[in-house]
Amino acid sequence: MAEAQAQPRKLPYVAAITDGVREILKEQDNAFVIGEDVAGAGSVYGYYKGLLEEFGPERIYDTPISEEGIMGLGVGAAATGCRPIVDLMFMDFIAECMDEIANQLAKMRYMFGGHARLPVTVLTMAGAGASLAAQHSQSLESWLCHLPGLKVVMPTTPYDAKGLIIAAARDDNPVFVVLNKVSLAMTGEVPEGAYEIPLGKANVVRTGSNYTIVASGRMLHEALKAAEKLKELDVDAEVIDPRTLQPFDIDTVADSVRKTHRVMIVHEAVRTGGIGAEIAAQIQEQAFDYLDAPVVRVGAPFSPVPFSPALESLYVPNADRIVAEAKQQLGL
């Protein structure tokens, strides 16, 4: 938690990922990176670039195209004393290895009566907006949040990407770090050295008095844009980035709602069955008497992700849609 002694510096999200992984490889002798095209190519998005040269082939491994095998290797290596950083190129591919994730990784410790530790960190790339169509654009975090034994984080900024990766890799449990491909080029302040962003703690990115927006992943930035537009309508929105989806920091969100009385949840995933449903349910459980309007959820419509930019631009939520939904909710 050495946030203090680190001095400012600007980096793109993609380099912040590298930086976080680098800190872990320096800090933990038992940590290694494994995945498809992570070593020689530095990942298809380049966020491991330089690590092979810096740490050598004993710390970063290319694999066959075998997601079940890769995740299973992570499970077995973790249970026997290593701290694997497993790379799943696209989040859509959790479907390839869902047995290893759901039936082995998430449950082994419990099934074994606590006699196993699974310090596996999984880095995976989610999100639409890159014209990659239905099998390379999904946000499936709600599947993971339904699995006891897993933790799930979603970094929204370069600062968070590094800090959450470090926290995830230091945690003794399986943690999924859900990255966003459209955010890779976004730059922001990233301190040198190791620092942690605590798991399970939400981040109030913008304080406001009469409206709350809970926005995860890339949607945080759309929510912040929307908050500016809402100002003109005398809506002073508090914008909260959950940072960790599992365990979810309902207290921070409920406190905000008790103050603002109206809340919207925004995520990129399909709205139906997305984590917004769980958050909405928890909000009305915790702050029912403070709600002046129904909890509103903004997410993707009920269809696969379309390829055509003309359709994908309608598919992914954005600031305008957030504003429109807020106006409706607030009767403006």
Next chain:
Amino acid sequence: MAEAQAQPRKLPYVAAITDGVREILKEQDNAFVIGEDVAGAGSVYGYYKGLLEEFGPERIYDTPISEEGIMGLGVGAAATGCRPIVDLMFMDFIAECMDEIANQLAKMRYMFGGHARLPVTVLTMAGAGASLAAQHSQSLESWLCHLPGLKVVMPTTPYDAKGLIIAAARDDNPVFVVLNKVSLAMTGEVPEGAYEIPLGKANVVRTGSNYTIVASGRMLHEALKAAEKLKELDVDAEVIDPRTLQPFDIDTVADSVRKTHRVMIVHEAVRTGGIGAEIAAQIQEQAFDYLDAPVVRVGAPFSPVPFSPALESLYVPNADRIVAEAKQQLGL
């Protein structure tokens, strides 16, 4: 929809499944059953017993232990003119073939611009309570409900099992029929001949005036027991079986809530991220002004399913827990 001309007859849930599949095999020349130990053994739960003898080896096929291959075979056969009935022995195994389910089956029609039909019916066995531990007891329907392109039903009675299987197999979309292993021995009226239970329509099993319980799968029966106990507390509970989880019949539920002003959702799945979250979110979206108390959700706690009967009995929701939660919600 020939519910009328059928005459009453009592059958166990397990035989009602057989009966529904039999009607489809008689009715649809392009239908066949495929799965692990479905032909020679008639499934490990016996619900295909007799079909091999009755329809011959061209209509029912044993497979290797290859869930991805089996589901993929179903996708390819359906896209090319067959109507496969795919058996997944335990619902936990959807994790084995989640790519085929999520990335192929659910999306193919959309990705192909509507140029494919996927009339696949998947029968799979969910539910805890049989001391089968963490990998053979899950209820994972919320994963499926998050996937546009799929339909999901959960039969609660022998009558529903047969009628929903027939409706599912007649539908031109992929439909998951989520069965319950503990309900297999339960008997009930099952008419001869083919009849359909319409997809997407909830069933008000018990009418009530001042409380609503939405209970899916085996929990319906616990909810009905609870409703009787609640009578003594002057709580007149309406009990609704969604029957279909995707598409979900929110209208029937919201209408009930507008009448009763208080609602509880009960399912066997882990509470966090379960379909109860989506239902709760939709209820407060649709009937916010009618709610006199927060929507309450009853589900499994946040842990894998424990083996020990001493723990599993605490894990699975039951009538007593429903009553206790209702009393708390109603301040009784």
Next chain:
Amino acid sequence: MTAQITNETLLDLHRRMVRIRIFEETAGKLMEDGKIPGALHLYVGQEAVACGVMVHLNNEDWITSTHRGHGHLIAKGGEFDRMFAELYGRATGYCKGKGGSMHICAMELGMLGANGIVGGGPPIAVGAAFSNRFRKTDRVACTFFGDGASNEGAFHEAANMAGLYKLPVVFVCENNGYGEYTAQANHQAIVDVADRAAGYGMPGVVVDGMDAVAVYEAAGQAIDRARRGEGPTLLECKTYRFYDHVGVRGMGLTYRTDDEVAYWKGRDPIVMLEQRLSDQGILSKAEAKAVHEEVTNAVQAGVKFADESPMPTPDALLEDVYA
């Protein structure tokens, strides 16, 4: 049995290969010009494989393709206009613009789609082959997949089921030596993917994937075998992609030596076929040139069609989710 290849078939082979080559070269340029969004995996260099297999099939024979699927669709009879329209995301595309390069399909041609999931094709092809037999047709299914895909569990399960049920399916492995940027030697401990066939009770055949006639002959035998109900074959075609994994220059990684690339470009399947055709007096260099010009014009017309095609309308977003 596969008869001796006819001149007509040789010319057909040649034309299909040229159609793929010019379509892909053009698509690559259009992508670099920013006209085509998303990811584009070019088939240039591998034309002999798709065409050598596809000339044996008709529209009732099914194929499954890969992320590198344009060549398979063209060889199966795909039309340039609807293909470019799809790559452009236009409403007139094969998938109404909803699929794009990685999901382009043509059910009416028996083309069950490109697939963004490596290893996604084989299980689906096994289902199509199962369906062919179930519906009492004599049609076959061919599934194209790469050396990298042969390490996916889905391939294993599909191959085992095909061998078990003796299904009319041919597993066509396009071994271009790499899975993305990882050389075969770094993703499996074997040289011939065909060595896996024995484990599924099916024959494994290795053929020069740059020699269209060799592919034609080997594929013909495998397909005839399948049609006769004698079961599946694993046909491995040794080939090479001339451009990078994705796009033309890709990420500019140096995972392939210039010598290696030069060696394989020296074995250009189209150049080799044209040499053979002119040597045998079947197609002169001038006639070959005419084919290229003709195809170039057709490609340009396809681009024009795509350019002039409308984008999908907003209501298309929620259509085609359910039947």
Next chain:
Amino acid sequence: MTAQITNETLLDLHRRMVRIRIFEETAGKLMEDGKIPGALHLYVGQEAVACGVMVHLNNEDWITSTHRGHGHLIAKGGEFDRMFAELYGRATGYCKGKGGSMHICAMELGMLGANGIVGGGPPIAVGAAFSNRFRKTDRVACTFFGDGASNEGAFHEAANMAGLYKLPVVFVCENNGYGEYTAQANHQAIVDVADRAAGYGMPGVVVDGMDAVAVYEAAGQAIDRARRGEGPTLLECKTYRFYDHVGVRGMGLTYRTDDEVAYWKGRDPIVMLEQRLSDQGILSKAEAKAVHEEVTNAVQAGVKFADESPMPTPDALLEDVYA
């Protein structure tokens, strides 16, 4: 190199096999008496496989097991009391009663758990082998799996990675001829699962799984090879389960002929080993009988321990989900 088997090792093998046999016979009865809830997959008949492999391993060598895992745990040093307690769902069990038969484990013995997922073991064992090398130990991993499991994609991916990385892991296929109620001929088009080894660049060996000494020798060579860093081996042991797939009489299906069952019971691995030991004057019938009695007493003590053990308390429900 594996030395000629010593008398001491032979007696060790015998005792481990008897321990499995009597434990399983007892567990089967207890299940039929309703003392053990859930599903029980008995290892009776396959004892030679677990023991022939395990006598080569110590507690730092890892194994992954299957749904049929009691034999593997006992051979690896598992104690009756904590095992019965686990099958009973008691707090004193190996998994505090949370895992039961299908998830019983003993990390301190290098036993990475039974697994309710067919094919669940191999990828985890590959991870353990990877870990052994990464942590610079000379320990190996052995993964037990059935003929049915060899059709799971997880096996394929794990085997390919083991061959690629030359990992110190031995794939021990217990081919008992059936996956549940489906005969091998109805789930794969091969007779020897070992035929799949070539596709992963590893040797495939077939051994008589009813002959403990044969398994001991073949396993010794594979394990030594792995320890020397020469990579994995696929060791197929032809064996048979004497009882039904689940429980003793199971579902009462007639998928195996009486003759077949009789033939294999005539090759009882314990009877065969005891004959050999008495022929060689290493262990007389009387001494063997004494071993059985000794083990029987230990088993009864284990049952008593389980009977007298407490059930987990309610607070255990939410413990051990996270570290």
